[in-house]
Amino acid sequence: MQFGFSIPGVIFLAMLFVPNILWARHQPEGYAELSKNENRILLALERLGEVATTCAAVIFVCPQGFSMPWLLWLVAAFALLLLYETAWARYFRGGGELFDMYAPLGPIPVPIASLPVVAFILLGIWCQSPITVAAAAILGVGHIGIHLGHLREISSH
Numbered sequence: 001m002q003f004g005f006s007i008p009g010v011i012f013l014a015m016l017f018v019p020n021i022l023w024a025r026h027q028p029e030g031y032a033e034l035s036k037n038e039n040r041i042l043l044a045l046e047r048l049g050e051v052a053t054t055c056a057a058v059i060f061v062c063p064q065g066f067s068m069p070w071l072l073w074l075v076a077a078f079a080l081l082l083l084y085e086t087a088w089a090r091y092f093r094g095g096g097e098l099f100d101m102y103a104p105l106g107p108i109p110v111p112i113a114s115l116p117v118v119a120f121i122l123l124g125i126w127c128q129s130p131i132t133v134a135a136a137a138i139l140g141v142g143h144i145g146i147h148l149g150h151l152r153e154i155s156s157h
Contacts, residue, residue, distance in 0.1 A: 001129045002063040008074060009057035012123055015081045016116050019088035028098040034150050042145040049139025053120050056132035063128060070126055077122035083108070084115035102151040113147035114140075 064070040087105045091112065094100045105111035117140035124132030 001127070001131070002061050003059055004061035006058055006061045006127065009060070009123065009127075012077070012081060012119065013054060013057055015085060019085065019092075022092070023088075023096075026096055028096050028101065030098045030154075031101075034098070034153060037149075037153065038146050039149060042142045042149070044142070045138055046142025046146060049135055049137075049142055052135035053132070053139050056129060056135045057120065057123060060124075060127045060129040060132055062126050070128075073122050073126035077119045077126060080115050080119035080122065084111065084119065087111040087115065099154055102147060102154070110144060110147040110151060113144045117144060 062070055062074070066074070083105060090103075090105070091100045101112055102110050105115075108114060117136055120136035120139070121133050124130070124134075124136055
């Protein structure tokens with residue numbers, strides 16, 4: 001684990017934040033009501049994971065740089081973030097309906113929640129940072145758990 005300023009981490013965060021900022025300006029109808037029923041433990045884990053993942057993504061760099069085979073972890077993480085962007089593009093092109101936020105992307109369930117979590121876990125593996133991996137895992141428990149809860153709730157109506 002090596003401290004520094006991670007340009008790849010900043011790029012990953014930008015790829016994560018831009019669609020979320022757009023979404024926050026145009027939340028789908030029914031989301032506010034749906035979010036009132038979120039599990040408080042999952043919400044706390046999500047918030048803790050968000051802060052820890054954001055910090056870790058910026059302050060840990062790969063001691064091996066962009067050498068092989070470590071570069072493959074970074075490429076895989078970036079590919080997952082491209083799929084994440086694809087899921088958001090599908091959501092926005094589809095009119096931004098609530099159910100579309102949770103629709104699978106091929107075999108990937110709740111891709112808007114699951115893809116960035118796995119991407120940040122792979123980023124943590126690339127930079128050989130157990131802290132980044134743990135932060136992303138905590139984020140995943142909360143964020144994916146909340147999204148699965150939302151999906152169950154809207155599917156039952």
